Amino acid sequence: MSLEERMYKCPKCGKEFSKTEMEILPGVKCPYCGWRIVVKLRAPVVRKVLAI
């Protein structure tokens, strides 16, 4: 699967949400408090390299 879901964060209420959650409401705004400024977070990619 190549679907990459980016996470966003509302700087006002501090909630983190996905693009899917944000699309519940029209436009780009926080689905929790309606704040129109959201911050993109990096995709939580955890990659560990074992060096033995």
Ligand SMILES: [Zn+2]
């Ligand atoms: Zn908010």
